[in-house]
Amino acid sequence: MRTLIATRCNLEPQVIAHAKEMFVVLSDLAMYEFENAPPLSESWLTERFAKLESRASGDGTERWLNWVIRLPSGELAGYTQATVQTDGVAYVAYELASKFWRRGIGSNAVSAMLQELASEYDVHTFLAVLKARNYRSLALLKHLEFHPGSPANVPDVSLEPDEVVMHRQASGGATAA
Numbered sequence: 156m157r158t159l160i161a162t163r164c165n166l167e168p169q170v171i172a173h174a175k176e177m178f179v180v181l182s183d184l185a186m187y188e189f190e191n192a193p194p195l196s197e198s199w200l201t202e203r204f205a206k207l208e209s210r211a212s213g214d215g216t217e218r219w220l221n222w223v224i225r226l227p228s229g230e231l232a233g234y235t236q237a238t239v240q241t242d243g244v245a246y247v248a249y250e251l252a253s254k255f256w257r258r259g260i261g262s263n264a265v266s267a268m269l270q271e272l273a274s275e276y277d278v279h280t281f282l283a284v285l286k287a288r289n290y291r292s293l294a295l296l297k298h299l300e301f302h303p304g305s306p307a308n309v310p311d312v313s314l315e316p317d318e319v320v321m322h323r324q325a326s327g328g329a330t331a332a
Contacts, residue, residue, distance in 0.1 A: 156168040156210065156220060156222075157271075159222065159267045159268065159270075159271055160267075161263045161264060161266070161267035162263055163226075163227075163258070163259055163260050163263040163264075164224050164225060164226050164227070164232065164260055164263060164264050164267075165224075165225045166222035166223070166224060166225070166235060166264055166267055166268060167222060167223050167225055168221070168222060169204060169207065169208070169221035169222055169223050169234060169236075170204065170208055171201060171204045171205050171208060173204065173223050173231070174197060174200045174201040174203075174204045175197060175201075176231050177200060177204075177223060177231060177234070178194055178196075178197040178200050180231050180232065180233060180252050181193055181194050181200070181250070181252075182194070183252045183253050183254075185253035186250055186251070186252065186253060188289075189285075189286040189288060189289040189292075190285070190286050190289065191250075207219050207221050216240065216241055217238050217239065217240055217241075218237075218238070218239040218276065219236070219237075219238060219239075220236065220237045220238075220239060220268075220272070220276070221234060221235070221236045221237075222234060222235050222236070222264075222268060224251065224260065224264045226255075226260070232251055232252055232255045232260055232264075233249065233250045233251035233252055233255065233261070233264070234249065234250055235247070235248070235249045235264050235265055235268040236248050236249070237268060237272055237276075237278075239272065239276050239278055243277055243278055243279040243280060244278070244279075244280045244281075244282060245272050245276070245278040245280070245281055245282070246282050246283070246284065246309075246312075247265065247268065247269070247272075247281050247282070247283050248283065249261060249264065249265050249268075249295075251264075256291065261295050262295050262298050262299060265295065265299060266299055269281060269299065269323075269325075272325075273325040278325060279324060279325045279326075280322065280323075280324060280325070281301070281322065281323045281324075281325070282304065282308060282309055282320060282321070282322050283296055283301060283320070283321045283322075284309060284312060284314065284318055284319070284320055285318065285319060285321070286317055286318060286319075287317055287318065287319045288317070293319075293321070296321045296323075297321075299323065300323055301321040301322060301323040302321065302322060302323065303319065303320070303321060304319075304320035304321060304322040305320065306320065308320050308322050
């Protein structure tokens, strides 16, 4: 895994040393309007990062690729992540602190990750599962040329009634703009 250079930010491979700074970033309650919750504690997040630093599931069927988003100011703004399966499909996700919303940082970071996944990890299909009412994430994904999918696109994930699937093929315009 390598550091990714994008226009508005850099993506650094996430390591345990990021936990303290990321705990502050991920404690932004506005980020959890639609789903998830802030980390329980800094020590919980450190343990989580330690597990993710293996970069692979225990059975080796998935690659866990996580990057923190670092701004030119040196500040961390959030993260991107991908669970890459052996069949060339990747589930992608991201979180960005609310003070950085609507600045193009999220789409820039996710776009850089998509490019990396396609070129270095042979990913051909990107999937995102999210709450249907999460209009900010839906707008970001549509901007990056994701399209609504069906539950058949994610047979190994059980969707909740209020979740939607967005998908994209690697050939469709993943540029770090």
